[in-house]
Amino acid sequence: MIKYVIAIDGPAAAGKSTVAKRVAKALNITYIDTGAMYRAFTLYVIEQGISPENQAASEACIPDVHIELKPSGEIYLNNKDVSQAIREPRVSSQVSYIASYKAIRLALVDLQRKMADKQSVVMDGRDIGTYVLPEANVKIYQIASVETRAVRRYEENLEKGIQTSLESVEEELRKRDYIDSHRDFAPLKPAPDSVLIDTSFMKVEDVVQRILDIVQKKTTVGA
Ligand code: DC
Numbered sequence: 001m002i003k004y005v006i007a008i009d010g011p012a013a014a015g016k017s018t019v020a021k022r023v024a025k026a027l028n029i030t031y032i033d034t035g036a037m038y039r040a041f042t043l044y045v046i047e048q049g050i051s052p053e054n055q056a057a058s059e060a061c062i063p064d065v066h067i068e069l070k071p072s073g074e075i076y077l078n079n080k081d082v083s084q085a086i087r088e089p090r091v092s093s094q095v096s097y098i099a100s101y102k103a104i105r106l107a108l109v110d111l112q113r114k115m116a117d118k119q120s121v122v123m124d125g126r127d128i129g130t131y132v133l134p135e136a137n138v139k140i141y142q143i144a145s146v147e148t149r150a151v152r153r154y155e156e157n158l159e160k161g162i163q164t165s166l167e168s169v170e171e172e173l174r175k176r177d178y179i180d181s182h183r184d185f186a187p188l189k190p191a192p193d194s195v196l197i198d199t200s201f202m203k204v205e206d207v208v209q210r211i212l213d214i215v216q217k218k219t220t221v222g223a
Helices: 016-027 034-047 054-059 095-099 102-117 128-132 146-159 166-182 204-219
Strands: 005-009 030-032 067-069 076-077 121-125 138-143 195-198
Touching: 005 128, 005 204, 016 030, 016 204, 030 102, 034 067, 034 076, 034 095, 034 102, 034 121, 054 095, 054 102, 067 128, 067 138, 076 204, 095 102, 095 166, 102 121, 102 128, 102 195, 121 128, 128 138, 138 204, 146 166, 195 204
Parallel strands: 005 121, 005 138, 030 121, 138 195
Antiparallel strands: 067 076
């Protein structure tokens, strides 16, 4: 049986999770949303009354944070379903600080590697192809213009009943991308062997098909 390890990286709101979920479904393999793990950690820190900008206090939470990704897609933080709460603006606006702390990244990367060890996965994030799973058979770097990403995230928020303005969403995306790509440890950047897909003017199903075609080519004997 073929073991698929598919890494999808790229900036915030580039549509990675939508695409990754569909690719995983088409191949009948597990989808792992690593951003959700950094978000759950951030939620824990906020709920302790700690500022995520406080590195030492945030890192001290590591032993108390237990994150579980359920096969059905929900994310649990210390046995509580936090799938909705981690999408709130109070988490989105702070998560890049938490994701820039090396000790926290190492703890979550360890979990991510263990999950990919025992099964075929589609994993999305920022450093999957460059750091977490450098041996992935397919690496995608998915991008879209910041304007397109802001509109998509704004509409998503509206659907979820989260009140934001388009301007604030765009500003938050720019800020997050800056912090994510300028941190010292495992920053956001394309792996040299990744395939770049600009989804600004593409339909979701076309992006999914493009990735499935790449997967098929890479996993065909003799390719
Ligand atoms: O994909 P997302 O927007 O849910 O990710 C939330 C934050 O977590 C994002 O700002 C960067 C960070 N992140 C990361 O640093 N590394 C990952 N593998 C996934 C997410």
